[in-house]
Amino acid sequence: MTNAQYRTLLAARRERLVQRAQCQRRQLAQSALPLVRAAAWVERGFGVWRTLQDRPWLVLALAAALTLWRPRRVLRALPVLLALWRAGAKLSVLR
Numbered sequence: 001m002t003n004a005q006y007r008t009l010l011a012a013r014r015e016r017l018v019q020r021a022q023c024q025r026r027q028l029a030q031s032a033l034p035l036v037r038a039a040a041w042v043e044r045g046f047g048v049w050r051t052l053q054d055r056p057w058l059v060l061a062l063a064a065a066l067t068l069w070r071p072r073r074v075l076r077a078l079p080v081l082l083a084l085w086r087a088g089a090k091l092s093v094l095r
Helices: 001-054 056-069 071-094
Strands: none
Touching: 001 056, 056 071
């Protein structure tokens, strides 16, 4: 096999690999498409979480308003809210 033939063989192999990589990229993009909406919701949730961490008075104001509006629901949800508060405090320590 001559040097020119070898280069032609390598170029053809490279072209097949590039086409295969393009096909795989398209398939990956198609399979990840349903996750785009979920990722947007997760990002939005992180934004709300950061906002609430930066403004604790806002959390207290919302809790006070909710307590005045629906006191029984707040009392029923209090154990869950305390657990979330503790988990959030632990997560903020890790950051």
